[in-house]
Amino acid sequence: MDNLPLSTAFFRVIQDIEVYSKVGGLKKEWSRLAAEIFAMTEICLSRNKAVTSLLKLQNYGVADDEILTVYEFLNEAGLENAASHEFHFANGSSTDNANSLHITNMDWTSET
Numbered sequence: 242m243d244n245l246p247l248s249t250a251f252f253r254v255i256q257d258i259e260v261y262s263k264v265g266g267l268k269k270e271w272s273r274l275a276a277e278i279f280a281m282t283e284i285c286l287s288r289n290k291a292v293t294s295l296l297k298l299q300n301y302g303v304a305d306d307e308i309l310t311v312y313e314f315l316n317e318a319g320l321e322n323a324a325s326h327e328f329h330f331a332n333g334s335s336t337d338n339a340n341s342l343h344i345t346n347m348d349w350t351s352e353t
Contacts, residue, residue: 245253298308 295308299305
């Protein structure tokens with residue numbers, strides 16, 4: 242090791258501490274960004290599934306306004322009540338349920 246003057250040695254130690262602090266800050270920033278990327282990936286995954294489902298429905302001939310009608314119906318029914326409502330996928334068969342949704346040959350209508 243070189244025989245450094247005391248002031249130069251102190252200066253190098255201070256520089257090393259500053260670099261160490263910057264590296265620590267960069268590690269914290271990297272960790273924060275990794276968490277943000279994970280959260281965005283989860284959000285995008287869910288949206289991708291929704292878009293894929295919409296594209297499949299459109300491929301089956303379901304129009305956008307029909308999709309919105311079903312969406313509004315389900316929102317009105319509420320999550321806790323959605324399971325108790327009847328959904329019919331038969332050819333015109335029905336029961337007289339005021340909140341039933343009839344889907345006949347991909348023709349979606351809401352009965353009220």
